[in-house]
Amino acid sequence: MESVFDVLQERGFIAQSSHEKEIREYLSKPGAAFYIGFDPTADSLHVGHFVQLMAMAHLQRAGHRPIALLGGGTGMIGDPSGRTDLRKVMSIETIRHNVEKFKKQMEILIDFSDDKALMLDNAEWLLPLNYIEFIREIGSQFSVNRMLATEAYKQRLEHGLTFLEFNYMLLQAYDFLELYRRYDCRLQVGGDDQWSNILAGADLVRRKEQGHAYAMTLTLLTTSTGEKMGKTVGGAVWLDPDKLKPYDFYQYWRNIDDADIIKCLKLLTFLPMEEISAYAGLEGQNLNRAKEKLAYEVTGIVHGKEAADKAEQAAKEIFSGSGAAANMPEVSFSSSEKERPLLDLLTDAKIIPSRSEGRRLIQQKGIYLNDKPIENYDYVLDEGDIIDNAVIIRKGKKRYYRLFFAEG
RNA sequence: GGGGGAAUACCCAAGUGGCCAAAGGGGGCAGACUGUAAAUCUGUUGUCACCGACUUCGGUGGUUCAAAUCCACCUUCCCCCA
Numbered sequence: 001m002e003s004v005f006d007v008l009q010e011r012g013f014i015a016q017s018s019h020e021k022e023i024r025e026y027l028s029k030p031g032a033a034f035y036i037g038f039d040p041t042a043d044s045l046h047v048g049h050f051v052q053l054m055a056m057a058h059l060q061r062a063g064h065r066p067i068a069l070l071g072g073g074t075g076m077i078g079d080p081s082g083r084t085d086l087r088k089v090m091s092i093e094t095i096r097h098n099v100e101k102f103k104k105q106m107e108i109l110i111d112f113s114d115d116k117a118l119m120l121d122n123a124e125w126l127l128p129l130n131y132i133e134f135i136r137e138i139g140s141q142f143s144v145n146r147m148l149a150t151e152a153y154k155q156r157l158e159h160g161l162t163f164l165e166f167n168y169m170l171l172q173a174y175d176f177l178e179l180y181r182r183y184d185c186r187l188q189v190g191g192d193d194q195w196s197n198i199l200a201g202a203d204l205v206r207r208k209e210q211g212h213a214y215a216m217t218l219t220l221l222t223t224s225t226g227e228k229m230g231k232t233v234g235g236a237v238w239l240d241p242d243k244l245k246p247y248d249f250y251q252y253w254r255n256i257d258d259a260d261i262i263k264c265l266k267l268l269t270f271l272p273m274e275e276i277s278a279y280a281g282l283e284g285q286n287l288n289r290a291k292e293k294l295a296y297e298v299t300g301i302v303h304g305k306e307a308a309d310k311a312e313q314a315a316k317e318i319f320s321g322s323g324a325a326a327n328m329p330e331v332s333f334s335s336s337e338k339e340r341p342l343l344d345l346l347t348d349a350k351i352i353p354s355r356s357e358g359r360r361l362i363q364q365k366g367i368y369l370n371d372k373p374i375e376n377y378d379y380v381l382d383e384g385d386i387i388d389n390a391v392i393i394r395k396g397k398k399r400y401y402r403l404f405f406a407e408g
Numbered sequence: 409g410g411g412g413g414a415a416u417a418c419c420c421a422a423g424u425g426g427c428c429a430a431a432g433g434g435g436g437c438a439g440a441c442u443g444u445a446a447a448u449c450u451g452u453u454g455u456c457a458c459c460g461a462c463u464u465c466g467g468u469g470g471u472u473c474a475a476a477u478c479c480a481c482c483u484u485c486c487c488c489c490a
């Protein structure tokens with residue numbers, strides 16, 4: 001049987017690992033517990049987390065036991081790793097709220113039934129900690145000199161690092177120790193920016209328990225130009241359909257850079273490697289087939305098959321030139337509003353953020369009415385423009401909207 | 409605790425009395441070219457009643473015909489020393 005470690009490696013998940021041999025050994029027997037921590041810094045997971053969920057899913061399918069550790073406690077500190085600025089301190093209510101959202105989204109990929117996977121919140125053991133006891137038991141095990149030398153803190157030393165954040169590493173390390181003690185969890189997985197924190201935990205387990213504990217980090221999803229992937233105008237590529245509509249989610253992947261396709265197929269879908277290799281052979285225009293597949297698969301995993309079908313369908317209708325799609329965003333107006341200047345309608349419908357922006361767009365021929373560019377700012381709809389009580393507005397090349405005028 | 413510096417639009421960053429809605433870059437948006445890609449080129453990027461007007465340069469007050477620019481106080485951040 002193929003080892004999960006190989007699978008993860010082949011698919012490009014593994015960035016670094018502390019003890020490859022031991023980890024392979026550990027994962028060779030089913031039932032191995034491992035954990036990944038998620039700090040509830042937003043009210044939805046995003047693609048970055050998604051890679052980690054995928055890794056968890058692979059491991060779970062191989063018979064292992066994932067522990068999703070929500071950072072209800074560490075979230076109150078804020079991880080300084082890889083950040084140049086101070087994180088905002090979050091209120092307890094916000095953290096609770098976010099933790100709830102995370103839970104739901106994780107269930108998309110991880111099977112938590114019958115304790116096949118665990119979801120824990122480190123608030124459980126971090127909040128009751130006694131300061132003096134903690135620094136005597138745990139703090140004594142850490143060398144400040146070494147901590148300062150880690151990549152995670154280096155950057156911050158130039159911009160300022162509060163003592164609050166400095167403690168983050170200890171708490172994350174303590175999590176590992178706690179999970180080792182409770183569940184015999186010997187492997188912590190995380191984003192590659194977590195390397196120092198994870199190692200600190202593995203170290204702590206060794207020191208306190210003379211136990212075996214390992215670290216493994218996952219490739220950060222970056223674009224071919226090295227930037228973090230998943231940034232859009234609206235922020236991140238969220239998994240929450242309320243924060244990023246399935247169609248837009250689909251489009252994000254559909255429009256991905258050529259150079260990133262294979263990497264994404266490997267990391268973000270469960271397609272067998274043979275199939276992915278076939279896509280790797282494509283060139284030029286044919287790459288679009290791979291992008292379609294990628295978008296369809298990822299959307300399917302995150303939002304379900306039905307949503308993926310719909311998104312794909314909508315995309316085909318819009319881009320294949322057949323014009324009007326059934327499920328483009330629609331805004332309703334009352335029939336009498338037809339006579340208002342189109343620009344007003346568009347701003348009211350929030351299709352355009354301001355009238356100035358609208359003027360600019362019109363000037364640059366970026367607004368189309370039924371596929372013909374609008375020429376002047378004060379255009380008012382003509383009866384001939386309205387088909388079935390609606391007009392189709394296009395903004396730029398890809399955004400379609402339907403303005404519907406209700407009868408009466 | 410002492411001393412020094414900084415806060416400018418989405419981000420970085422120029423600007424130190426009128427020529428400033430504010431250089432430059434990044435990003436965004438639109439157009440051309442394309443493969444719904446990338447790269448490139450062009451335009452654009454505070455708001456509105458848009459050839460004009462109005463509101464912006466951490467906050468509040470003040471000086472002045474006129475302030476992002478000068479003064480006072482406040483807030484926040486950074487650096488050096490302790």
